[in-house]
Amino acid sequence: MNFSKHILVTGGAGFIGSHVVRRLVRNYPNYLIVNLDKLTYAGNLENLNDVAAAPNYRFERADICDAAALQRIFDAHQITDVIHLAAESHVDRSIEGPMEFVMTNVVGTVQLLQAARASWGNETNHVFHHVSTDEVYGSLGDTGLFEESTAYDPRSPYSASKASSDHFVRAYYHTYGLPIKMSNCSNNYGSHHFPEKLIPLMIHNIIENKPLPIYGKGDNIRDWLWVEDHASAIDAIFHNGRIGESYNVGGLNEWTNLELVHYLCRCMDDKLGRTAGTSAELITYVTDRAGHDKRYAIDACKLSTEIGWQPSVTFEEGLSKTIDWYLANQDWVSKVTSGAYQEYYEKMYIGR
Numbered sequence: 001m002n003f004s005k006h007i008l009v010t011g012g013a014g015f016i017g018s019h020v021v022r023r024l025v026r027n028y029p030n031y032l033i034v035n036l037d038k039l040t041y042a043g044n045l046e047n048l049n050d051v052a053a054a055p056n057y058r059f060e061r062a063d064i065c066d067a068a069a070l071q072r073i074f075d076a077h078q079i080t081d082v083i084h085l086a087a088e089s090h091v092d093r094s095i096e097g098p099m100e101f102v103m104t105n106v107v108g109t110v111q112l113l114q115a116a117r118a119s120w121g122n123e124t125n126h127v128f129h130h131v132s133t134d135e136v137y138g139s140l141g142d143t144g145l146f147e148e149s150t151a152y153d154p155r156s157p158y159s160a161s162k163a164s165s166d167h168f169v170r171a172y173y174h175t176y177g178l179p180i181k182m183s184n185c186s187n188n189y190g191s192h193h194f195p196e197k198l199i200p201l202m203i204h205n206i207i208e209n210k211p212l213p214i215y216g217k218g219d220n221i222r223d224w225l226w227v228e229d230h231a232s233a234i235d236a237i238f239h240n241g242r243i244g245e246s247y248n249v250g251g252l253n254e255w256t257n258l259e260l261v262h263y264l265c266r267c268m269d270d271k272l273g274r275t276a277g278t279s280a281e282l283i284t285y286v287t288d289r290a291g292h293d294k295r296y297a298i299d300a301c302k303l304s305t306e307i308g309w310q311p312s313v314t315f316e317e318g319l320s321k322t323i324d325w326y327l328a329n330q331d332w333v334s335k336v337t338s339g340a341y342q343e344y345y346e347k348m349y350i351g352r
């Protein structure tokens with residue numbers, strides 16, 4: 001079959017990547033979708049069971065730091081476009097061990113840029129879409145929003161590595177004319193989210209009747225977006241965004257961590273048939289994250305006015321769907337929380 005585009009999606013077995021792959025495979029049967037993933041602790045091919053047999057889907061296990069593997073994959077699949085999500089993504093792990101973040105997020109991104117440049121030369125009918133984070137902008141005070149023009153001010157090893165990768169992507173546009181696009185999104189939540197991040201960890205611990213660890217006072221603020229709305233934004237920017245431009249993605253949905261966990265506890269009490277207030281008794285205050293960014297909040301006006309993107313669900317709807325998915329997929333949770341996860345959990349939380 002002739003495909004009109006051959007899109008390489010990196011990190012497609014992870015949380016956001018699997019939603020992007022599923023959306024592209026289903027909505028664009030005329031595109032070949034090649035999922036490149038190293039399958040680290042965060043990557044799980046079962047996230048894509050429902051599209052794995054589709055005629056327009058391929059999987060390649062590879063490390064984005066491996067230049068020879070990238071060249072082979074670009075050649076073998078005649079890659080025309082890239083949507084780059086592969087990364088080490090957890091701030092707490094970056095504090096424990098920054099080097100993996102430098103390798104994958106910085107060196108891996110540059111290797112991918114090199115592979116695209118070698119394969120596409122000076123042709124401009126391609127897109128290299130780099131998926132990044134609002135954390136590159138640093139930390140907000142009580143007011144204001146991150147705009148695309150906000151100066152970069154990363155504070156954690158994770159955000160410093162993502163900021164560095166963003167700078168390299170822009171440098172390849174300005175220096176070599178590589179046709180790039182970028183998006184910087186706020187905190188995502190939804191199905192298939194590894195239970196090390198706040199929302200899936202809390203859902204998992206509530207089900208298991210384990211402590212709910214709140215860092216510091218719980219007054220840090222995050223701006224939450226349903227992962228399928230992030231996938232729809234990536235689709236919209238990939239197709240309709242301007243070359244060389246960055247787009248912020250977010251849903252104007254700020255919560256303090258403590259308010260959010262209390263709300264989650266109320267929803268879970270209801271869904272689990274527990275007496276109101278039962279799950280909130282599990283809340284435990286623990287030592288704060290080092291260098292903990294106070295507040296993130298996104299201004300997504302450029303994306304909505306230029307491209308017409310809007311989120312499709314309210315937080316209440318998205319969170320309800322998310323909890324239902326975890327309750328219905330406890331076998332997935334058991335699988336990803338076996339083995340190395342226990343060691344991680346004990347190291348990060350026991351006695352904290």
Ligand code: NAD
Pocket residue numbers: 010011012013014015016017036037038039040041042043044062063064065084085086087088089090104108131132133134162184185186187188189194
């Ligand atoms: P994730 O940790 O769930 O998934 C990352 C995926 O990348 C995994 O499948 C992993 O196996 C793969 N990977 C890691 N190192 C690799 C390597 N060297 N080579 C090939 N594959 C490798 O991450 P996520 O939360 O889905 O985030 C995806 C992207 O979106 C990241 O670039 C992240 O910075 C960005 N982002 C995430 C959020 C969020 O809230 N999760 C928000 C904004 C932006």
Ligand code: DAU
Pocket residue numbers: 089090091092132133134135185186187188196197198199201213214215218220221222257289296
């Ligand atoms: O803003 C986008 C970023 O959001 C992405 O770039 C990152 O990849 C993603 O991991 C996420 O980063 P955060 O650090 O904001 O997410 P996390 O879920 O780790 O934490 C959310 C907030 O909850 C943060 O203020 C720390 C707090 N927290 C987290 C955990 C895991 C707790 O209080 N307790 C916890 O156990």
